Amino acid sequence: MFELIDVKYQEVVDIPHLYITKGQTVLLGASGSGKTTVLKLLNKMISPTQGRILFCGNDLKQLPSVDHRRNVMMLSQNPIMFEGNIRDNLTIAFKFQERVIPGDEELYKILGKVQLEKGLDTPVNLLSGGEKQRLALGRIFLLDPSVYLLDEPSSSLDQDTEDKIIKMVSEHIKKANKSAVMITHSKSVAEKYGDEIIEMAQGKILYRRLRDECNK
Numbered sequence: 001m002f003e004l005i006d007v008k009y010q011e012v013v014d015i016p017h018l019y020i021t022k023g024q025t026v027l028l029g030a031s032g033s034g035k036t037t038v039l040k041l042l043n044k045m046i047s048p049t050q051g052r053i054l055f056c057g058n059d060l061k062q063l064p065s066v067d068h069r070r071n072v073m074m075l076s077q078n079p080i081m082f083e084g085n086i087r088d089n090l091t092i093a094f095k096f097q098e099r100v101i102p103g104d105e106e107l108y109k110i111l112g113k114v115q116l117e118k119g120l121d122t123p124v125n126l127l128s129g130g131e132k133q134r135l136a137l138g139r140i141f142l143l144d145p146s147v148y149l150l151d152e153p154s155s156s157l158d159q160d161t162e163d164k165i166i167k168m169v170s171e172h173i174k175k176a177n178k179s180a181v182m183i184t185h186s187k188s189v190a191e192k193y194g195d196e197i198i199e200m201a202q203g204k205i206l207y208r209r210l211r212d213e214c215n216k
C-alpha cells in the first residue's frame with residue numbers, strides 16, 4: 001500500500017526501503033525512534049527531505065495534500081479539541097467539508113463504539129485525557145477514511161478499555177476492508193492485532209515481520 005524508497009527526514013528518519021501492506025500494521029519502537037515522524041510522512045503532513053513515498057503506486061508528491069489526508073487520516077498523539085461540546089467536536093469536519101452532518105443517533109452509536117458514555121452536550125474541557133483521546137478516535141471513525149494512522153490511540157487508557165478499543169478498531173478495519181498503521185508501546189497489542197509488525201530504532205527500521213511468522 002505504502003512504499004518508502006530511500007526516504008530521509010532531516011536527521012530523524014532514514015529508511016532505504018519499506019513496504020507497508022494493506023491491513024493492520026503495528027509500529028513499535030522506543031520513545032524518540034521516529035514512529036510519529038513516519039506517520040506524518042505517510043499522511044503528507046511533512047515531506048521527506050530525500051527519497052519518495054508511494055501510496056498505491058502514486059508518488060505522494062503528485063497527490064493533492066487535502067485529498068490525500070481525507071483518504072489517509074491521522075489520529076495524533078495529542079489530539080486537538082475544539083471549544084464546545086462533544087457534538088461540536090464530532091461534527092466539525094463535516095461542517096468544514098460541507099458534508100451532511102450526522103444526527104444524534106449516529107453520534108451516540110460512535111460514542112458507544114469508543115466506550116465514551118457521555119452526553120453529546122458535555123463540554124470537552126470537562127473530559128479526562130483518555131476520554132478526549134476516545135473522542136478524537138470517534139471523530140475519525142465517523143469520517144471513516146480508507147487508511148487510519150493511529151498514533152498511540154490507547155496510551156491514556158486502562159488495560160480493559162484498551163483491549164475493547166483496539167478490538168473494535170481491528171474488527172472495523174477487517175470488516176470494512178480498510179487499513180490501519182498503529183503505533184503502540186504494547187507488544188501484546190502488536191502480537192494480537194498486527195498482521196504486520198514493524199519495529200524502529202533510532203530512525204531506522206529494525207525489522208519488519210508478518211504475524212504468521214511470529215506465531216510459529
Ligand SMILES: Nc1ncnc2c1ncn2[C@@H]1O[C@H](COP(=O)(O)OP(=O)(O)OP(=O)(O)O)[C@@H](O)[C@H]1O
Nearest residue numbers: 010011012029030031032033034035036037038077
Ligand atoms: N521536525 C523535526 N525536526 C527535527 N527533529 C525532530 C523533528 N520532529 C521530531 N524530531 C525528533 O526526532 C525524533 C523522533 O521523533 P518522533 O516524534 O518521531 O518519535 P516517536 O518514536 O514518535 O517517540 P514517542 O514514542 O516518544 O512518541 C525525536 O528525537 C524528536 O525530537
Ligand SMILES: [Mg+2]
Nearest residue numbers: 035036077151
Ligand atoms: Mg510519537
